[in-house]
Amino acid sequence: MKTSLSNSAIQAGLKILDEPSKAFARRYPGETGRRQPVHVVYGGAHLFKAAISRRLGDVALATLAEYAPDAFTLARAIGLPGAAALPKSGKQAAAAERLFAKSPEKLRRENRGAWMAQTVYARVLEKLQREPVEDFRIDFEDGYGNRPDEEEDQHAALAAQEVARGLAEGVLPPFIGIRLKPFSPDLRDRSIRTLNIFVSALCDATHGKLPPNFVITLPKVVIPEQVSALAYLLGEMESALGLQKNSLRFEIMIETTQAILNERGESSLPRFLDASGGRCIAAHFGTYDYTASCSITAAYQIMDHPACDFAKHMMQVAFAGTGIWLSDGATNVLPTPPHRAEKGKRLTRAQQSENREAIHRAWRLHYGHIQHSLVTAYYQGWDLHPAQLPTRYAAVFSFFLEGLDSAAVRLKNFVEKAAKATLVGDVFDDAATGQGLLNFFLRAINCGAIGEAEAERLTGVTLEELRLGSFLRILANRKQR
Numbered sequence: 012m013k014t015s016l017s018n019s020a021i022q023a024g025l026k027i028l029d030e031p032s033k034a035f036a037r038r039y040p041g042e043t044g045r046r047q048p049v050h051v052v053y054g055g056a057h058l059f060k061a062a063i064s065r066r067l068g069d070v071a072l073a074t075l076a077e078y079a080p081d082a083f084t085l086a087r088a089i090g091l092p093g094a095a096a097l098p099k100s101g102k103q104a105a106a107a108e109r110l111f112a113k114s115p116e117k118l119r120r121e122n123r124g125a126w127m128a129q130t131v132y133a134r135v136l137e138k139l140q141r142e143p144v145e146d147f148r149i150d151f152e153d154g155y156g157n158r159p160d161e162e163e164d165q166h167a168a169l170a171a172q173e174v175a176r177g178l179a180e181g182v183l184p185p186f187i188g189i190r191l192k193p194f195s196p197d198l199r200d201r202s203i204r205t206l207n208i209f210v211s212a213l214c215d216a217t218h219g220k221l222p223p224n225f226v227i228t229l230p231k232v233v234i235p236e237q238v239s240a241l242a243y244l245l246g247e248m249e250s251a252l253g254l255q256k257n258s259l260r261f262e263i264m265i266e267t268t269q270a271i272l273n274e275r276g277e278s279s280l281p282r283f284l285d286a287s288g289g290r291c292i293a294a295h296f297g298t299y300d301y302t303a304s305c306s307i308t309a310a311y312q313i314m315d316h317p318a319c320d321f322a323k324h325m326m327q328v329a330f331a332g333t334g335i336w337l338s339d340g341a342t343n344v345l346p347t348p349p350h351r352a353e354k355g356k357r358l359t360r361a362q363q364s365e366n367r368e369a370i371h372r373a374w375r376l377h378y379g380h381i382q383h384s385l386v387t388a389y390y391q392g393w394d395l396h397p398a399q400l401p402t403r404y405a406a407v408f409s410f411f412l413e414g415l416d417s418a419a420v421r422l423k424n425f426v427e428k429a430a431k432a433t434l435v436g437d438v439f440d441d442a443a444t445g446q447g448l449l450n451f452f453l454r455a456i457n458c459g460a461i462g463e464a465e466a467e468r469l470t471g472v473t474l475e476e477l478r479l480g481s482f483l484r485i486l487a488n489r490k491q492r
Contacts, residue, residue: 068143093124298340
């Protein structure tokens with residue numbers, strides 16, 4: 012059959028696609044499966060100590076022991092799936108606990124709500140004992156305030172020394188960093204001075220070794236030049252301190268309407284990424300500054316406000332496929348008791364009840380906010396208080412456990428279908444969906460919601476393959492068998 016296109020014409024047409032396709036692939040490499048922390052806990056730099064993670068974990072465990080000493084109390088307090096149908100009597104609850112200890116799968120079949128409550132509670136306890144904080148930000152901004160230069164200089168150096176001590180003793184969270192003041196005209200000099208002192212003191216104390224997953228947070232970014240200035244300064248610091256190129260990474264905070272749309276009605280977000288020189292790894296949403304910039308009154312400045320959803324979806328559209336992590340904001344209603352016992356006195360029963368109700372109410376709000384974030388594909392958020400750690404992990408764990416069975420079936424079928432296509436030489440062009448399914452399990456494993464062996468049993472994907480972190484590499488691995 013005679014065709015109209017010559018081979019030279021086809022080759023010329025394909026050549027038009029070559030460079031743009033390569034540029035697109037560089038811009039949108041997709042997710043890698045690399046571990047992203049589920050939260051950031053932040054605290055003032057003047058209070059930071061090397062063993063902060065363990066100290067916060069102990070407070071979280073003590074709060075849990077006092078206000079939710081068993082699985083069913085926590086489940087009812089936060090509204091876990093199936094909580095309404097949990098055993099009412101102490102005898103029934105004890106029977107469910109015994110069955111869970113003997114055969115979790117049998118309890119799962121007989122009473123999924125009770126199984127969920129017991130499983131989440133057990134894994135929250137284990138997480139708080141093993142790794143209570145995943146990411147910590149030493150704060151020189153809102154959690155620190157404006158202080159005399161000499162005082163901030165001293166705190167920057169002392170905080171760096173504490174990080175060095177924590178690195179040497181192996182007690183730092185797996186992710187850690189500092190939040191600077193913004194690069195606004197009135198604060199940028201102070202911000203850069205703190206950055207310079209902290210990183211220099213840290214490298215001096217560690218002989219040029221940075222903690223794993225060390226990151227710098229730049230708040231209230233409004234123009235790309237703030238991002239490019241930080242990227243330039245970090246490059247200069249690396250040269251001066253003898254650090255590996257691109258070892259100093261940062262994340263930006265999206266906290267104003269101008270960060271979403273600039274004066275020309277264009278999204279500022281892609282320009283921020285371009286200005287970062289490849290150093291930006293994450294974009295964090297600032298709930299309260301953003302809602303304030305929208306003139307939303309304080310009573311309605313909440314994480315699930317429609318204005319926040321709009322801004323966060325803009326962030327998703329701008330950064331999807333780039334490998335940039337996204338993080339939601341924080342719940343600012345804290346689980347703290349309204350009554351404190353005075354020395355030598357005990358709280359009344361009414362006061363104890365009010366404390367319990369206040370803690371449970373704040374937990375329920377926090378849990379709901381996190382679930383909202385997770386449903387909208389924001390897998391990280393900020394925590395402000397150690398008593399929020401139990402609900403952070405309970406929300407994350409229940410989210411993954413609820414979706415576990417359906418995701419396992421889909422991933423198993425997807426891998427088998429893709430592997431067959433690869434073996435016979437067919438083109439499998441839906442690797443992004445496969446990576447998305449794999450990422451569900453990688454996130455669940457990384458945070459402690461499920462174990463590796465559990466994921467392997469459910470999906471048929473081996474531990475070796477899971478650790479590859481890449482759907483395409485799994486297919487390549489199976490092709491070589």
